[in-house]
Amino acid sequence: HWPDTNIDEETVDKLVLEIERGSTHPLAQGILSHLDNSKSPSSQAETVSTKEIAGRGVIATARLGDEQFDVLIGNIALLSEYQVLLTPDQDQRVRLWSGEAKSIVLVAMRRGSSPYALLAAYALSDPPRETTASALKTLRELGVEIKMLSGDNALTAAAIGKMVGISVDDIFAGVDPEGKAGVIRQLQESLPSPRPSRFRQKISNLPVIRRLDLFQPQSRLGVMFVGDGINDSVALAAADVSVAMGHGSQAVLAGADFVLLSSTLSSLPGLLRISRRVTRRQKLNLSWACI
Numbered sequence: 194h195w196p197d198t199n200i201d202e203e204t205v206d207k208l209v210l211e212i213e214r215g216s217t218h219p220l221a222q223g224i225l226s227h228l229d230n231s232k233s234p235s236s237q238a239e240t241v242s243t244k245e246i247a248g249r250g251v252i253a254t255a256r257l258g259d260e261q262f263d264v265l266i267g268n269i270a271l272l273s274e275y276q277v278l279l280t281p282d283q284d285q286r287v288r289l290w291s292g293e294a295k296s297i298v299l300v301a302m303r304r305g306s307s308p309y310a311l312l313a314a315y316a317l318s319d320p321p322r323e324t325t326a327s328a329l330k331t332l333r334e335l336g337v338e339i340k341m342l343s344g345d346n347a348l349t350a351a352a353i354g355k356m357v358g359i360s361v362d363d364i365f366a367g368v369d370p371e372g373k374a375g376v377i378r379q380l381q382e383s384l385p386s387p388r389p390s391r392f393r394q395k396i397s398n399l400p401v402i403r404r405l406d407l408f409q410p411q412s413r414l415g416v417m418f419v420g421d422g423i424n425d426s427v428a429l430a431a432a433d434v435s436v437a438m439g440h441g442s443q444a445v446l447a448g449a450d451f452v453l454l455s456s457t458l459s460s461l462p463g464l465l466r467i468s469r470r471v472t473r474r475q476k477l478n479l480s481w482a483c484i
Contacts, residue, residue, distance in 0.1 A: 194313045195283065200302055204257060205312050208264055209300055211238035212253045216245070219422070220298055223317040246271060248344045248369030248424050250298070265301040265309060269346065270367065277301045277309045290316040291348035294356060326357045328458040335465055337417075339363060340380070342373045344424060373428035377416050381433070384414040419453075419461065420445065436461070 194202045210228045213221040241254040241261065250267015265271055269279075269287070277299075279287065287297050293316075300313040329339055341364045343350040350366035365376050418425070418432035426445055429435035437449035439456040446452055453460050 207238045208255045263303050294352035321357050324459040331462040370424045370427040374431040377431045380416050
């Protein structure tokens with residue numbers, strides 16, 4: 194917390210506690226867990242209105258006693274929209290936490306028509322699973338090129354990428370839901386056409402195959418996106434193949450092509466191998482049926 198002459202620390206905790214109770218976002222749940230276990234008294238605040246901005250945070254109006262407050266809870270992009278500037282000390286603290294692969298949630302408030310002031314920041318850590326790095330290595334061995342899309346700032350995303358073996362050049366940080374979909378579309382436009390296999394080259398020369406217009410060259414390689422949060426729904430829809438983690442939201446699970454029930458990336462190489470095997474078998478059966 195950073196002290197303010199108008200809004201004390203206890204007031205900040207009570208308002209944040211009340212506002213975040215209405216959110217299912219993992220970061221909100223982490224803040225709730227922290228505040229529920231802290232010395233802060235139970236919230237006596239009342240939420241007047243809230244508006245969630247995907248990939249940025251929440252804007253809320255809340256009441257505590259006879260006083261009403263406007264509250265911003267989210268990332269640096271949200272606070273920048275409302276001209277909330279960080280002091281050198283605050284900026285240094287945020288950079289330090291970001292370099293430790295922590296997601297930062299900032300809290301700014303105001304009373305009445307006064308300007309917003311940054312009053313608190315929460316650093317939440319959700320380290321990658323131990324199996325993630327090995328799963329990504331296996332995917333690369335299968336010929337998969339890996340990119341990381343994150344709503345976290347560049348420092349946090351780079352620190353996480355380093356943990357799992359993803360270089361900075363392959364990381365897109367600070368992207369909102371639409372931004373993730375935009376990156377996927379850019380990748381789709383830049384992908385080259387795949388090199389046909391020897392079997393495909395031979396079978397394509399058969400007269401019956403040419404006559405039925407089968408085995409036409411694929412226009413380009415495909416993009417698979419793996420996500421678990423409600424903020425990933427737009428990106429999942431934009432991808433050629435969408436994969437949802439089993440612990441994701443119902444909206445994400447319903448719109449995905451595949452669901453990983455284990456909620457780990459370790460089962461992704463197996464999914465890819467099975468898919469390739471099924472595709473080869475389908476093509477082989479179709480080829481024998483046409484001969």
